[in-house]
Every structure is written in C-alpha cells, then in structure tokens.
Amino acid sequence: MTSEAIGPTPAATLRQRESEVHALEDITLDRRTPVDSPLLAEKAVVADAAEIHRLIQYWFEATGDVLPRTEGEIYETIRDFVVIRDPNGNRLLAAGALHVEWRDLAEIKSLVVDPGTQGKGLGRIVVDACLGEAVEMGLKTVFALTTTPAFFERLGFRISGVSAFPRKVWNECFRCPKYNACDEIAVTIDLRDRLNT
Numbered sequence: 001m002t003s004e005a006i007g008p009t010p011a012a013t014l015r016q017r018e019s020e021v022h023a024l025e026d027i028t029l030d031r032r033t034p035v036d037s038p039l040l041a042e043k044a045v046v047a048d049a050a051e052i053h054r055l056i057q058y059w060f061e062a063t064g065d066v067l068p069r070t071e072g073e074i075y076e077t078i079r080d081f082v083v084i085r086d087p088n089g090n091r092l093l094a095a096g097a098l099h100v101e102w103r104d105l106a107e108i109k110s111l112v113v114d115p116g117t118q119g120k121g122l123g124r125i126v127v128d129a130c131l132g133e134a135v136e137m138g139l140k141t142v143f144a145l146t147t148t149p150a151f152f153e154r155l156g157f158r159i160s161g162v163s164a165f166p167r168k169v170w171n172e173c174f175r176c177p178k179y180n181a182c183d184e185i186a187v188t189i190d191l192r193d194r195l196n197t
C-alpha cells in the first residue's frame, strides 16, 4: 500500500489544520474559562476516538510529552475520556482521561490540547472535569505522570514520587518503552476535602 493510499499521517493532517485553528481566536476565552462556559468538557463518545488519537499522536511525535496510544486502546478506554469540542466544527480542542487504578486512586492520562489553542484554559477545564468525576466516584487521590509538572502545580497538584504508586509501576511502567529512562514526574492531588463537602 502506498502512502497516498493511506493518506497523510495524523500529525501531517493536524499541522495542515493548524492554520484553521487560528480562526478560533475569534472565540473569546478567558484563561480561567469556567466549566459552564460555551466550551464544555463532555464525556467522550466512540465517534471522538479518532480525533483523540490524532491529538495524542501529534504530541507524541512533536514533543514526546504524552505516551502513544493505539486507536484500539482509546476505544477500550473511551469511557475514561472527557473532551472539549470545537463549537464551530467537528474537531476536538482538548481531551484527557481519568483512569481508575484502585479503590481510592485514579490517574489522569493522555491529556492533550490542540496546539493552536494552548494557554487558553482548556487543559484546566479538562483536568477540573476529571477531578469532578473523581470526586463523584468517591476517589481520594488523583495522580499524573508528566513532563510538565508546573502545569499541574498551577491546578493544585503537588510533586511526589512514582514510588508512592507501586501498583502503577507494577502494572504499567514495567511495560513502558521509557521504563529505563523515564523523564516523567509524578504529581498528585488529595481530594478528601472535596469528598467531605
């Protein structure tokens, strides 16, 4: 099969669309856009999987800040994902997943914002939606493994050690291609105060 037959790569498609994204600058977004703003975090549906994959693949190829996911893995975990959709089209502006690890512990995974809409509060909206869901589920702690801990610190997370999450290390890190040269930092947030209110 030729590359023409399979079309452009997700990254190429996304780069091509970056110019279109600037049209989104017409949308006035406060940096602290609240969750009930016109740009909402919504639960993903199966039709979102290809776009989620496109954004993850873009960032994996561009910076390596997220681990790659196959489309199959995204379908298998689609109920973990929340997304922010472009109100003027079918594209996704942001996505992220809350994955339950244990009775009191969940992880935020595959957090990605469209490169043309970074710095406009979308990452915060996705993380807030994941934390809201975690509270609804009665989870006490949420963590993330990230190369951008400063972003999570702005949202109330604290840096911790991955050794605080041995189940994660045993279940997933051992299979990760970055295992012997991991550049990710563990950040965690305690939700117990929110559970009590």
Ligand SMILES: CC(C)(COP(=O)(O)OP(=O)(O)OC[C@H]1O[C@@H](n2cnc3c(N)ncnc32)[C@H](O)[C@@H]1OP(=O)(O)O)[C@@H](O)C(=O)NCCC(=O)NCCS
Binding pocket: 031, 032, 059, 065, 066, 110, 111, 112, 113, 114, 117, 118, 119, 120, 121, 122, 123, 124, 125, 144, 145, 146, 147, 148, 150, 151, 152, 154
């Ligand atoms: C990291 C990422 C999710 C942030 O999303 P975003 O929509 O650009 O960030 P927001 O606009 O919601 O920023 C929220 C706050 O974090 C700060 N922030 C955002 N990115 C930051 C960074 N890389 N370093 C430090 N602070 C950052 C913002 O200044 C803002 O602070 P403020 O509210 O005090 O003004 C996004 O840039 C992205 O998708 N990056 C590539 C993939 C990636 O790194 N994913 C995370 C892997 S776990």
